[in-house]
Structures are given as C-alpha cells and as structure tokens.
Amino acid sequence: MFPTILIIDDEPMILQSLSGLLSDEGFEVLTATNGYEGLKLIETESPDLVLLDIWMPGIDGIETLKEIKKSNPFIQVIIITGHGNVETAVRATKLGAFDMIEKPLSIDKVIVDISNALNFRRLEEENRYLRKKTIEKHAIDGHSPAISELKQQIAVVAPTGSWVLITGENGAGKELVARNIHQFSPRAEQPLIDINCAAIPDERLESELFGHEKGAVPWSENRKRGRFEMADRGTLLLDEICDMSLSTQAKLLRVLQEQKFQRVGGGRTIRINVRVIAATNRDIEAEIEKGNFREDLYYRLNEIPITVPALRNRREDIPVLAKVFLAKRAGQYGGPAKQFTAEALEMLGAYSWPGNVRELKNLINRLVLMIDRDSIGVDDIPAPCNPGAGGGEPEPIVEKLLSAADLNGARAAFEAEFIRRRLAEHGNDPEKAARVMGMSPEDLLRKLGASGGDSAHHRR
Template sequence: MARSILVVDDEESILQSVEGILSDEGLEVVWAMSGSEALERIEESIPDLVLLDIWMPGLDGIETLVKIKEHCPTLQVIMMSGHGNIETAVKATRLGAYDFIEKPLSLEKLLLAVNNALDYNRLEEEISLLRETQRGRYRITGESKAITQLKEQIRIVAPTNAWVLISGENGTGKELVAHTIHRLSKRSRKPMVEVNCAAIPEELIESELFGHEKGAFTGASTMRKGKFDLAHEGTLFLDEIGDMSLKAQSKTLRILQEQKFERVGGSKTISVDVRVIAATNKDLEAEIEKGRFREDLYFRLNVIPMRVPPLRERREDIPELIGEFIRDFAGAMNTEPKEISPEALAVLRQYEWPGNVRELKNLVERLMIMTQETVIEAKDVPPPYNNRSRAGAEEVPEAIQAGTLKEARSAFEKAYIESKLRECNWNISQTAEAIGIERSNLHRKIKAYGLDDGRFKDE
C-alpha cells in the first residue's frame, strides 16, 4: 500500500508542485490549505507524514504542529518555510518536528527529507513490533497468590528509578522479572544491558564493565565501550551478583556509588546514569557472614528486595505454565498443540520441581516431541516426574489390605490428605479449601493421623 503524505500550504501552486513530485515517487498525496483543514484531514485518516508550511493565515504552522503532536505524537512532521531562520527551525524541532526545509523547495532536498522521514517511520514500526514481541516473551505467567504479589510489587516499583535486588532459586525466572521491570519503567526506550557476573574472569572485569581505550593492553586494537557505558540512561542487569569475586565487587561498588568511571588505559572521567537491577540465587546475608560478599555492596543493591517463589510454592500455576509452553513449542515446531490430561497434570503437580520453571519447560518440550498421541497422558510422563511419594505408595496398598472397611477408609483418608497437603505445599488453609472441609476439621485429622511434623503453613 502506498504511503500517504499530507501537504499543508496556503499556496495552491506549491501544493500542485509538491503533489507532482511525490506522486512520481509512488506516494499518495492529500492537500490542505490551512492549519484547521489539516487537522480535519488528520482526524479523518492519519497520514504517514505531514509537510507543513509555517507561514499561513489563521492557524499558523507552529500552532498546527503543536496540535498535531497533542493528538498524534508519533506522526512525523516536516516544516517548510520561505522565511526560514535558525530560531524558527530550532523552535519547530523542539516542538517535535522531524525536519525543516526552506522554500523555494529543492527537488533533491525535498525527496531526501521525505524518504528519511518515511524510513524513520518504518524503523519505529519495526521497533514497536519488536517491543510487542518482547512483551509476550517476558510475560510473567500465573495467578497464584505468590505470583500475584510479585506482579503487584513490580507494578509499584517499575516506574521509579529504585534499584532492585531479585533473589530466588535457579530456574525461577529472575531474569524474566528484571526484563519486566525494565519494560514497565520510564527507561524502557533505552537499552537493558545484561552482565553475567559469574562468567567474567577477574582479570577482565574492569575492561568488561568500564571498557578500554585503544592500546590499553595487548590485543586492544580499538576503543571499546563497557557495560556501564552501553547502559547509559537505561538499565544494567547484574545477574548472579553473588558469584562475583571480592576484587570485582570492590570495583563495582565504587562506580555504583559515584556513577563515574575511566576506561582502562584512559584518563577521561565518564559519567553515566544507570538503574541497577541485580539477581542472585544465593543467600547474600549468609555470604556476608562467610566473608564472600561485601556488606556495603549488599546494602547499596538491596534498595527494593524481591523474591521469586520456587515452583513448588505456586503449584496452582503449573497448568497455565504448561499450556503456555505447549503453545510456544507448537508454534516453533509448526505443529498442532497437544492437550494434557487431568491425570498427567495431577502427576506433575505432585513433583517437587528442584529445577523450577526451567525444568518444567524442558519437560514439556520433551513431551511435545516424544508423545505420539494428541493428548499427553500420565503414562507418557517419564521418571522421576511420575513417581508417587513413598508415603502415598505405601499407604494406598495398606488401605486395600486393611481388615475392615473402617480401617481401609482411615488408611485411604490419611494418604489422600497427605497427598493434597503436598500439592498445596503444606498450606493448611489452601488444602482445606481444596478438599472442601473446614480448616479446624483438617487440623483435627492431621493430628489424629500423626501428620503434624512442623512442615505446615497456615495463612
């Protein structure tokens, strides 16, 4: 479809001349002979670009530009003037004009300005599409209480510039949380630069973080910007901060405090503005006690602490996570999504998931590839995911072998309650709601069956 351009000028000869030039380039041209008429045209159909004369009777070009930007802030406007001066051009640019060209219009300059503006539009559209794709990629899935609380924390903290320290086990999605915070922040149009602190050798930490000048050391054939420099006005994500060496911690603390540094081999002081998000799978307070992590760095990073819950604390999210992974893998493999049976879901909800969401995602990919049928059944789930707990495996046969019906019912009830408690991560309130009895009644049964061993939560 041809790109449309709205040309606004009070001289009909100019309009006809510009229309002829642009039409020859395959562009669709719409006229307007006043600022008010231009706003009406934009109200009817938003063009891809506006060529706007400054000096017009009534609503002049500058006033029209302001109104256009109020209603369509992303619409690009090129200003035209036969009485141009630097002051007018600067004012128009500050108000959001993309470019400024003088009359009489030069064919070459006009086409160059128009093509540049349209290319910029295409780039903006591609970036917008990429952001939408990234938004889906970094979506936090789940409606459990733990995840709902985490999402609310992110919603409150993201628009601020506060530094965040994310903790959680491996595979819980700490990187996902960091990307979500950045995407919802005021810095989202600037880069988020990631640093894997565990992967940087101690001798290269300065060059990696601060960059180096040409000739700073053997092999430094060109100047190279560091991570802090690249993250200017954006977000710096320090992943696995707990694995950073003490020497690197010391150097990092200095720049975090001052937001100033010098490249390796350089003498110029560079100031940066970065928001820092750090993540760790370690207990940093315990690391401090052992002398492996600097206390001052911990307090500098730990402005807003966030904990990403392990999967075993949010089992109710497992069906939604599996559904999302199935759709993603089906799209990637260009196949129809498979279904998963309630029995298979029940098996997966009882597993402890030491590898958390990452482990679940890997299993779903395996099941999508290896299961030949359209429905994934419990029998398709491989060990150790389908192994029943020892308690459940022993007590169900006990129920079958019981001497009386009353004894069988008691044995089965004990196994059933313990199984449900495991599914609900030993939370009494959630378990009582899940099995449809009063919490006080469940308490009595737990005590009667000797299940009360201090593992329980009651919220």
C-alpha cells in the first residue's frame, strides 16, 4: 500500500504539477485549495503526510498546522512557502512541522523531504509500539485496594519529576514500581539505569556510580562511565540504598545536591540532569537511629515516599497474578496456559508468602515445568505453601528453641529457622539469601540439610 500525501495549496498550478509528479513516484495524492478543505480531508482520509502552503486565504498555513497537530499529532507536515524567513521556519518547527521548502519547488528536494518525513514517521510508530510493549511487560497486575492505591500514586508522581523513595519487602515489586514511574514520566524516552548497592563491594561502588579514569582503580585498566553519566536526562534507580557505606553516602549526597561530579581519578567536572529513585527493604528510619544511614541523605531522597504492599496484604490479587504468570510461561514454551483448580488457588491465598510476588512467580515457574497436566491441583503444590505436603509452616520458633535438649540443639534450631526465613524472603533463591547472610549458597544448603530442612526444595 502506497503512502497517501495531501497537498494543501491555493495555487492550482502547484496542485496540478505536484500531484502529477508525486503520482508518478507511486504516491496516492489528495488535494485541497484551503485549510478548511484540507482539515476535512485529514479527518476522513487520514493521509500519511501533508504538504502545506504557508500563505493561503482563510486560515493560513500556521493556523492549519496547529489544527492538524492538535487532532493528528503523528501526521508529518512539510511547509511550502514562497516567503520563507527564519522566524516563520522556527515557528513552524516549534508547532511540529517536519521541514520547510521554499518556492520555486525543487522536485528532488520535495522527494527527499517526503522520504525523510515518512521514515521518521515509521520510526516514531516503531518507538510507540516498543514503548507500549515495555509498559505491558512491566504492568503492575492486580485490582486489590492496596494495588489500586499504589497505581494511583504512580500516576500522580510519575509526571512530576520528583525524587521517590520506594520501601517494601523483598520480592514485593519495588523495581517494577520504579520502572512504571520512569515509563510514565517525561523522561521515558531516556534510559532507566539501575544499580544494586548491596551487590557491589563498597570499594567498587563509588567507581560504579561515578565512573573512573584509565588506571585510577586496580581492578580495571580502562576508563569507565559511571551509572550517573549513563542516566543523564533519564532516571537512576538506587536499589538497596541502605546497604551503602556512610562514606559513599556522603559522596552521593554531595552529587545529588550539586548534580555534578568527577570520575574517580579525574579532574573534569561532569554535569548531569538525573531523576533519582531509591529503594530499600529495610526500615530506613530505624537505620538512621542505629547510625547506619545519613539523615540528610534520607530527607534528600524522600521527596515522595511510596510503600509497596506485601503479597499477604493483597491476597485477592493472587488469582490474577497466577493467571498472568501461567500465561507468560505458556508464551515461552508454547501451547495453552495451565490453570489452577479453585481449591489450589484457595490454598495459595491462605499462604503467608514471605517472599512475596517473587516467591509466587518462582513457584509457578517450577510447577509449569514439573506438572504435565493442564490443571494444577492441591496435591501438586509443595510445602510450605501446602501444609499437608510435609515440611509446612514451622512451629513457633520460641517453642522450638525451648524444646531443644541443650544449647547446641537450640542454636541449630535457630540457625535452621533463620536460614529458612531468609530463603523465603528472597523467593527461595539460595544465591540471593546467601549473599545477604554473608555465606556461600553451598554452605547455606548444607546447613539447612544438616538441620533436617528440605534443602532440595529450595534449589532453583
């Protein structure tokens, strides 16, 4: 299907000559002798591009351009003028014109401009499609009052440019909230750069944030841009901000206040324009009381606080989330999506989900792989979600400790329960849980196995 071009010009000779030339080039051509007629044709025919004369009786080209962009912002418009001047060109460009061509017209110039404008329109359509897919991918699923309130907060905060501090338990969806804020902000076309402050050794964190010059650090021979530079004009997500040392916090605070910094080992000042979103699973005010987090940095980051609800506080969303995760897995592996029975969904809704949405997703991914049937029932659900499967919810830790025969037994019971809970908090991911506890995943599983826990259950 050939692109359709609308020519709006009050000179019959221009309409006739341009129509013939563009038709010979393979375009579908529409013509209008004034702005009113042109706007009606745009409404009924939806052309791909408009060639618009600037000087016409009635409403002139500038006013016509305004009306076109008001109701059809994605139609490309090229201005034609015999009285071109810089002021007119600037005004037309600000109103959304792709380019301006002066009379007498050069057909080569006209064809090149039309080709460029149509290519630009195609790229815009591709970008809109990709952005739509990105928004769908990172959608926050659920209709509970807690999630509805969260979505409303995001809708209000995202366009403002304010800095945001997101709190919530591990696995609740803090990163997803950050991505939604970015996607619905004026910075959506720019990058969202994230850094997990807990995953990077403190001696390297400054370099990761601000970059370094060649030879300035022992672990790299090359110059490196930091996350702040990468996020310029976009958004920087500082995840697990409470795991940052006090010395790095002090340097971060200065950069946040001044919006400028120098790379490690560098002398050049780099200015940035970055929106900052910070996230933590800790009680940040308690960390301030303990002396682990700077109060001034907290107030700098906490322009808008958002708390992500735990899954146990939005249990009515579990069927929705389960359906979404099952459908995504079906899309990855092909074939129809599996379904939970009503009884199985009721059991999932009764579980406390200490690992939150991440734990639910991990469980569903495993069930899709392990269960051959299209329907997943109660008997398919493992412990601890299924108390009847063995290894269910543990007895209260105090009772377990006091029932131990000796101090070593109590210590072992506490260690096993501590490991089990950390695993659950991190979606039953031994690598993440072990990193938080300062041990290797192998040691974690070995200790859990030695204590009588189902270590195999926690393997991914």
